[in-house]
Amino acid sequence: MSGIVGYIGGQNAIPILIDVLRRLEYRGYDSTGIAVIHDSSLAVRKRAGNIENLKESLRNEPLSGSIGIGHTRWATHGKPTENNAHPHITGRIAIVHNGIMENYLTLKESLIKEGRSFISETDTEVIAHLIDKNFEGNLEQAVQKAVREIVGPYALAVISHYDPEKIVIARNENPIVIGLGKGEFYVASDTTAILSYVKDIIFLDDGEVAVIKKEGVQIYDSNGKLTVKNIRRLGLNPILMEKGGYRHFILKEIFEQPRAIWDTVRGRISGGDIIFEDFRLGDSEIKKVNKIFITACGTSWHAGLIGKFMIENLSRIPVEVDISSECRYRNPIMDSETLLIAISESGETVDTITSLREGKRRGAKTISICNTIESSISRESDITINVNAGPEISVASTKTFTSSLSALYLLAVYLAKVRGAINQNKVTEKVQGVLDLIGKVEDVMSLEEEIEGLSRIFYERKGFLYLGRGINYPVALEGAMKMKELSYIYAEGYPGGEMKHGPIALIDENTPVVILAPKTSLYEKNLIDIEEVKARQGVVIVFATEGDTEVRKMASHVLYLPHVTELLTPILFTIPLQFLAYYVALRRGLNVDRPRNLAKSVTVE
Ligand code: F6R
Numbered sequence: 001m002s003g004i005v006g007y008i009g010g011q012n013a014i015p016i017l018i019d020v021l022r023r024l025e026y027r028g029y030d031s032t033g034i035a036v037i038h039d040s041s042l043a044v045r046k047r048a049g050n051i052e053n054l055k056e057s058l059r060n061e062p063l064s065g066s067i068g069i070g071h072t073r074w075a076t077h078g079k080p081t082e083n084n085a086h087p088h089i090t091g092r093i094a095i096v097h098n099g100i101m102e103n104y105l106t107l108k109e110s111l112i113k114e115g116r117s118f119i120s121e122t123d124t125e126v127i128a129h130l131i132d133k134n135f136e137g138n139l140e141q142a143v144q145k146a147v148r149e150i151v152g153p154y155a156l157a158v159i160s161h162y163d164p165e166k167i168v169i170a171r172n173e174n175p176i177v178i179g180l181g182k183g184e185f186y187v188a189s190d191t192t193a194i195l196s197y198v199k200d201i202i203f204l205d206d207g208e209v210a211v212i213k214k215e216g217v218q219i220y221d222s223n224g225k226l227t228v229k230n231i232r233r234l235g236l237n238p239i240l241m242e243k244g245g246y247r248h249f250i251l252k253e254i255f256e257q258p259r260a261i262w263d264t265v266r267g268r269i270s271g272g273d274i275i276f277e278d279f280r281l282g283d284s285e286i287k288k289v290n291k292i293f294i295t296a297c298g299t300s301w302h303a304g305l306i307g308k309f310m311i312e313n314l315s316r317i318p319v320e321v322d323i324s325s326e327c328r329y330r331n332p333i334m335d336s337e338t339l340l341i342a343i344s345e346s347g348e349t350v351d352t353i354t355s356l357r358e359g360k361r362r363g364a365k366t367i368s369i370c371n372t373i374e375s376s377i378s379r380e381s382d383i384t385i386n387v388n389a390g391p392e393i394s395v396a397s398t399k400t401f402t403s404s405l406s407a408l409y410l411l412a413v414y415l416a417k418v419r420g421a422i423n424q425n426k427v428t429e430k431v432q433g434v435l436d437l438i439g440k441v442e443d444v445m446s447l448e449e450e451i452e453g454l455s456r457i458f459y460e461r462k463g464f465l466y467l468g469r470g471i472n473y474p475v476a477l478e479g480a481m482k483m484k485e486l487s488y489i490y491a492e493g494y495p496g497g498e499m500k501h502g503p504i505a506l507i508d509e510n511t512p513v514v515i516l517a518p519k520t521s522l523y524e525k526n527l528i529d530i531e532e533v534k535a536r537q538g539v540v541i542v543f544a545t546e547g548d549t550e551v552r553k554m555a556s557h558v559l560y561l562p563h564v565t566e567l568l569t570p571i572l573f574t575i576p577l578q579f580l581a582y583y584v585a586l587r588r589g590l591n592v593d594r595p596r597n598l599a600k601s602v603t604v605e
Helices: 013-027 051-060 104-113 124-134 139-147 249-255 257-265 283-288 298-315 350-361 376-380 399-418 424-458 470-487 496-501 523-535 549-554 566-587
Strands: 003-008 031-038 041-048 067-073 088-090 093-099 154-160 167-172 177-180 185-188 200-203 209-213 216-220 291-296 319-323 338-344 365-370 383-386 463-468 490-495 512-517 539-545 557-561
Touching: 003 013, 003 093, 003 154, 003 167, 003 209, 013 031, 013 051, 013 067, 013 185, 031 051, 031 093, 031 154, 041 051, 067 093, 067 154, 088 124, 093 124, 104 124, 124 139, 124 154, 139 154, 139 167, 139 209, 167 185, 249 257, 249 566, 257 399, 257 424, 283 399, 291 298, 291 350, 298 319, 298 338, 298 399, 298 470, 298 566, 338 350, 338 399, 350 365, 350 376, 365 376, 365 399, 376 383, 399 424, 399 566, 424 557, 424 566, 463 470, 463 496, 463 523, 470 490, 470 512, 470 566, 490 496, 496 523, 512 523, 512 566, 523 539, 523 549, 539 549, 539 566, 557 566
Parallel strands: 291 319, 291 338, 338 365, 365 383, 463 490, 463 512, 512 539, 539 557
Antiparallel strands: 003 067, 003 185, 031 041, 031 067, 088 093, 093 154, 154 167, 167 209, 177 185, 177 200, 209 216
């Protein structure tokens, strides 16, 4: 949560800091700020609200300097005001910080007793005072001493005009990386944000402190010993970070889905077979697995719910799916015969990381399905299945969701194959299904115009109900989530059969009910749901399979999607729901790429 940037080199840091902050805004946009060392003094500029406010202030009163740090904030401690915005300057240092300091109140009290005064409500200011208090002319030593007192996750970057010529950064559980340029260095909480500047990256590990000077980088481990780190070369294409002619990132990312899914599956299938080379678990170990446990948050949790259907259906291994923020506190049952799958777009969701660690502690073999290479979740899991959707800039997840589903589908087929639950012919049939899917995902994009038309009718409604059954019940949850996130309209996702046990009371002529009714084993049951809603004067929007004339007679709004096998229907049927949420939000004049209160990467509890 929140974004950190830093620059040291021969260029003016300001435009670089601003550009990287703009790219980091999806991590939060409650306030932005920068601090630079200029003429042997510290200059800071910060504003509440998004980066445009900061840019305007810099236009009116420019700053310059070749060493600087910056921050875009998602508020945790303290309101999103200018006063609480980062960087915080205390005495001789300026700091930007991500994380939650669990012991900040106790430390704040003792710092106050020592005569220090506070001007913000943030925990960051406590860290600033700790560093300042320990500062005796060497910034890294002050940071090393200060971070020993912090309980909780953090990533931070600090500069001081009393020890200029350097940026000091530190990490514990929250990501921060160093980008290596020629005679210049970049710092960021997210590699993708500095992708257009550098290719070579050093990832900091927990407890490490790095000193970055124009001449080079030194990294100390948690015991204060100098350590040698690997440099990783990133293969990501910076073009993926641009809007590429689309009006919004989210629209671009919706349209990228055929490519994103293809990039996720290609390389894992060949000649009608699955070749899951990155699934490094021996056949005998796969056969020993007696339970799969999936943990994730939000949209990734919805992917997990769908993964359960895929895996159980094909391999017959029992699957439990648990929201990570619940899982970590409930003493879950896992042992050495459990396969724990953590699903995460960012790879930095703190609850998911903690659940993964909990699974490891209990002896489970851990797999991550993750869209961010080198993220904490990827690096900490025994096996990483990279989702190759490419950087997702819009805060609401779209292409990563459907790409994760494709990865889960391949995994389900692979597990079933190794355990002998399906024969080779079936494997080939399943692989062919995925290959055919790509073209069908492309076809679904043509629904855009029709859905935009629907948005005109429904954008002022107060609530939406989404119904789906079986493997499409989590799709209803995801559709409702997208509607809530983007349009701020209350939306409820429900299993169709459960509607009569409560949500039916919501139905009247003003509440649109979106019903997923693909031709699956539960199709007839979907028809019952449509009838029940209609009987209560509900307005029904049905997403059905091409050629289905039955639903046409029943519902006023029917949109058709190509036929795919049941296990692949969620990938296809999610896409029109993304369009619907997007166009409803657009008509309501909302910021579709950065909905209020949300952040892309949730690194706090
Ligand atoms: C919704 C959305 C969130 C994330 C959730 C978990 O559109 O993006 O619900 O899915 O915050 O994040 P990751 O997948 O990064 O662990």
